[in-house]
Amino acid sequence: MAATPSTMQSLGTSMPTFSLPEPATGRTIRSEEFSGAPVVVAFFCNHCPFVKLIADKFADVARECEELGARVVAINSNDVENYPEDSPDKMIEEEKLRGYTFPYLYDESQSVAKEFKAACTPDFFVYDSAGKLAYRGQFDDARPGSDEAVTGADLKEAVAAICAGKPAPEVQKPSIGCNIKWKPGAEPGY
Numbered sequence: 001m002a003a004t005p006s007t008m009q010s011l012g013t014s015m016p017t018f019s020l021p022e023p024a025t026g027r028t029i030r031s032e033e034f035s036g037a038p039v040v041v042a043f044f045c046n047h048c049p050f051v052k053l054i055a056d057k058f059a060d061v062a063r064e065c066e067e068l069g070a071r072v073v074a075i076n077s078n079d080v081e082n083y084p085e086d087s088p089d090k091m092i093e094e095e096k097l098r099g100y101t102f103p104y105l106y107d108e109s110q111s112v113a114k115e116f117k118a119a120c121t122p123d124f125f126v127y128d129s130a131g132k133l134a135y136r137g138q139f140d141d142a143r144p145g146s147d148e149a150v151t152g153a154d155l156k157e158a159v160a161a162i163c164a165g166k167p168a169p170e171v172q173k174p175s176i177g178c179n180i181k182w183k184p185g186a187e188p189g190y
Helices: 049-068 088-097 111-116 152-164
Strands: 019-022 027-031 039-043 071-076 103-108 123-127 134-138 176-179
Touching: 019 103, 027 176, 039 049, 039 134, 049 071, 049 152, 071 152, 088 103, 134 152, 134 176
Parallel strands: 039 071, 071 103
Antiparallel strands: 019 027, 039 123, 123 134
């Protein structure tokens, strides 16, 4: 299990636009649907041990974020040919199993992950209501095999501040997870 850190791109960056299918509903979800509110964008998948560790708690934290006025969306950009457990059908199963209340989208071309400069699963980006990156970093300090409790503390603190119109915490630790499973020859090099 290789641990890959997030890229920690520059704060203030504008949220990339996207238009992706939601396997559970068959709808296409566009980034414009999230304008005017803080947005949590999580790069997720089904099989990664780092995601499996936090998935149930993330479902709870996402509901808390939504109650504060933030929108939440998860995106799976993994190569499903080589990682079939991340396929759209399996995404539907995962969404039901975890009780996700947010869209779980499929980035088949992997272009959206590249636009966000996503590197790992999980990888979190929080944009303020003006669409500017205010937080990028970890869910919390928990890792597979560690004794740290899964709390979502880092993400919750950032979202609460952003929803209250305050700056996100200055200290932002990179997310750590499995690398996004790029299609052969499609690795972004960032």
